[in-house]
Amino acid sequence: MTPFDAVKAAAILFVVAIAQVSIFSQVHVLGGVPDLLLVTLVAVSLLRGSLAGSLAGFGAGLVVDTASLGEMGLTALVLTLAGYWIGRYGETTGRDRLHAPFLSVAVVTVLYAFGLVVVHFVLGDSAPAGPVLRGLAPAIAMNLVLTAPMYALVRRLLRPAQREDLTSEVQLLG
């Protein structure tokens, strides 16, 4: 990942994080909230791997925690793990798969929601799983709708990495 790519990724994640806190967090459809930041993080992580994914998740999470005046580090922790996991998926089995962004977004939406519930529960905050469960299906649907355009945009900004650029521990045959 070139420094210029890093700047572009940081810029888009910053803008999306601000948009997420200021705009998208207020959009409630059938109890679900679209998460453009998560979708963007999926795109960046799939295109740039686990190292960039974890860094992107950490940075975006910090912006969200700061802007929303929430518990510092909470969103950063969950998004770091999410970015790393998606990056690893992109480096290994998800590589070059057309459905990888959609599958990643669907799975990560669920894991992210329950990850936040778990962290809040561990911290002793109110962590009702019922509303999260009820809003999960609409959130997945909205995130899937956002996936295609967002992935295309990020792919346009960050050229797909060469195979040698991606770290890999699983060698694909052929």
Place this chain on the structure above:
Amino acid sequence: MAPPNRSARAAVLASSVQRSQPTPYPSKQRSAFVRRLVLSVLVLAALAMLTISFRSPTAGALHDAQSYGATALRPFQIAATRVARPFKDAYDYVDGLASAKSRASRYQRENAQLRAQLVAAEAAAAKTPSLEKLYRYEQGSTFPAGFRPVNASVISFPDGPFSEEIAIDVGRNAGVTVNTPVVSGDGLVGRVTNVFSRTSLVTLLTDPQSYVAARDVKTGVRGLLHRGAGNTLILDQVAKQLPVAKGDPLVTDGTHNARYPDLYPYGIPIGSVASVGVLDTASFLQVQVAPYAELSSLDSVAALVATKRR
């Protein structure tokens, strides 16, 4: 050369050439180490911030840094909000249109519910005077000894000129039996003539089959109260020479012979003498009685259940 039917898998498994263990590239080993190191550092940093933020949520360096960061991000947030305002307004407008119908039906349901609650409250308030009278009677000194009141609501009224019965919402389960006297806050209403588990049928004083031994409180004159001509109540069997005057209050006469106990205990107010007439051809006085109880508009009544076996 391998035979034509030999599969690639078999060729690999049966290969006599011993492959050397693949050695990962040093650069890949290094990148895996860096990746895991970076992840660990980031997770630890996040956990450290979380711990600090959790332990001192309102003060400290991290709190100050967050405050400065939020201040710095505020213009971006305001800008984002302003940019999104037209879209949000459009979304709200469309969302409002889409949900207007459901909201209208919800408001209609709520309106109907509130109207029903209002009617119920007004209906309950309308019953208050009769309940107050009943309560005063039950707590008063004229309430017959040896009985306990079982309060009830009237659930059906006489359905025509041929019926002088009402139904009340207490029955056998509350201790009501046939011939249990029923009173309102004003006076005697009648007696139970049929009893079910949770309801009872009460025959009113104005029924042709109703007879009540009554007594003039002022003069002590006794008579038999029953329905007379023209749907009125009369005090019958009163000799012409006995003193009965208009306005005299009448109460139930009660039991005089223990072998033949009366259905009604002594002292339940019945009504007052409305008029007294004397006919040369009749053997008894013509005494018309106006009942105290509003028999045509009863709301709350009490069944007088005996506390000991009679």
